[in-house]
Amino acid sequence: MIDDLDLGFDEQERGEKGKHRRSAMRKRNGGSGGGRGRTVLALLLALVLLGGIGGGAFYGFDRIQNYFVTPDYDGSGTGEVTVAIKQGALIADMADALVAAGVVKSAKAFVEAAEANSRSKNIQPGTYKLRKQMSGESAVTAMLDPKNRIVNGVTIPEGRTAKSVYKLLSEKTKIPVKEFEAAAKDPIARGVPDWWFKRSDGKKVKPSIEGFLYPDTYEIPPKATAETIIELMVENFLSVTGEMKFADRVQKERGGITPYEALIVASLAQAEAGRKEDLGKVARVAYNRAYGEFPCNCLEMDVTVNYYLELTGQDTKTSAEMTREELLDTKNPYSRKLRGMIPTPINNPGRDAMAGAMDPPVGKWLWFVAVDKKGTTEFAETYDEQKKNEAKARENGVI
Known part of the structure; x- marks a missing residue:
């Protein structure tokens, strides 16, 4: 192929000698179609090589992009799923729970959305009704909406047996x-x-x-x-x-x-x-x-x-x-x-x-007694002090 190009380029300078040389090469290669076939083959190989390089470049770009762009879904999601947020859960813990349930695409997407929303600190432990494949921002917004929180709470007072x-x-x-x-x-x-x-x-x-x-x-x-x-x-x-x-x-x-x-x-x-x-x-x-x-x-x-x-x-x-x-x-x-x-x-x-x-x-x-109905308690080191405190409690109608 290079020879053909060279001959074509030099033909005017070489005159008749050049023509004879090109004619002889055609005969050796079996006729006039040989050069054209090699050119087509070379073009095909070039396209394959360029395609491979392009595909590799695209794959590499896609991977690199993931380091700089947070994986996230678009929109408010589809379907329905319930997610339990435990007592004491941090934003990162919530993010992990949402990823496990298929709500958000990555923990980073939820954490970044929460950091961007000052109200995210108001997200409470409990069970939430959410959707799958929500954007981080949509998930934060949904968890701040009381309508999406399944309220089934019970309060246990201190000191109960x-x-x-x-x-x-x-x-x-x-x-x-x-x-x-x-x-x-x-x-x-x-x-x-x-x-x-x-x-x-x-x-x-x-x-x-x-x-x-x-x-x-x-x-x-x-x-x-x-x-x-x-x-x-x-x-x-x-x-x-x-x-x-x-x-x-x-x-x-x-x-x-x-x-x-x-x-x-x-x-x-x-x-x-x-x-x-x-x-x-x-x-x-x-x-x-x-x-x-x-x-x-x-x-x-x-x-x-x-x-x-x-x-x-x-x-x-x-x-x-x-x-x-x-x-x-x-x-x-x-x-x-x-x-x-x-x-x-x-x-x-x-x-x-x-x-x-x-x-x-x-x-x-060693001793103590409530001395009034407000619950005020007096403490004593000796029993004599305790007896005085008990007398005060009796005066106030406590004992």
């Missing part, structure tokens, strides 16, 4: 109380790590769900079971205590007692304190009585007796209504006179009560 919690959950979900009781028989199966059930005093622990049903407002997912609801509450407990570093701080700062014993103390404070500001002081009294210089090293708190009454299906009572036999019943594992700490928490304490048990104020208080 497990039996009371089951009743509240049953009323809301129509799941029988017996199913919650059955699901809670094995707390470890419901997500409570086994290391929680350890004590420093050598007393044997029978794992109980009491104390681990964290009080909060929960969105109950569709088709929830007793098991999944209890697991949701336990997961929330672990999340909150993890944020507080509850277990770590108790082990480092509370003189060798275990996180489980501190959780028991938190439940006592939750039951006894009349005001939020007294939670830590009541916790300190419990520590001082059980582990300090208190004659019987017993708790002597009527709330433990009431817990046993409820646990055994009996009516709870005020302190004034309790009989001497009930107060001093040695068969009661939650007796006022039990030496050391009681077997389990007596309710499910909230964050403030746990904070008070984790880091109580320093003090030698």
Whole structure:
């Protein structure tokens, strides 16, 4: 092919000699069509090569583009899907849940859309009715619309016992109380790590769900079971205590007692304190009585007796209504006179009560009593001080 081009270019200069040479080459190649065939073949090869280069370039460009352009769907999507957003979920966690459900194309698309929308911080945990293949922006907008949130919430107040919690959950979900009781028989199966059930005093622990049903407002997912609801509450407990570093701080700062014993103390404070500001002081009294210089090293708190009454299906009572036999019943594992700490928490304490048990104020208080109907509590180091406080409470018609 190159020879042909060269001959064509030089023909005018070479004159007749050039003509004869070109004629001779045609004869060697078998006639006049040989040059034209090679030209066509060369053009085809060139096209194939150029096509390959073009395809590779396109593929490479497409891949590179993905590094700079966020993968995202267009529009508001199609169909319908429900997505559960867990308690404590961050924007990145929500994004992962949406990707898994096929709602958004990439986590980055949702995160960028959320960052661009100042209202995205108002997205709540719960169950959402969304569409598949939504743009990140559409997904954020949909989750901010109350109409797309499936509201099936139940609020668990602080200080409720497990039996009371089951009743509240049953009323809301129509799941029988017996199913919650059955699901809670094995707390470890419901997500409570086994290391929680350890004590420093050598007393044997029978794992109980009491104390681990964290009080909060929960969105109950569709088709929830007793098991999944209890697991949701336990997961929330672990999340909150993890944020507080509850277990770590108790082990480092509370003189060798275990996180489980501190959780028991938190439940006592939750039951006894009349005001939020007294939670830590009541916790300190419990520590001082059980582990300090208190004659019987017993708790002597009527709330433990009431817990046993409820646990055994009996009516709870005020302190004034309790009989001497009930107060001093040695068969009661939650007796006022039990030496050391009681077997389990007596309710499910909230964050403030746990904070008070984790880091109580320093003090030698052994006694306390509410002295007015506002719940003001006076604390005393000696019984003589306590008697004066009790006299004040009687004057105010509290006891």
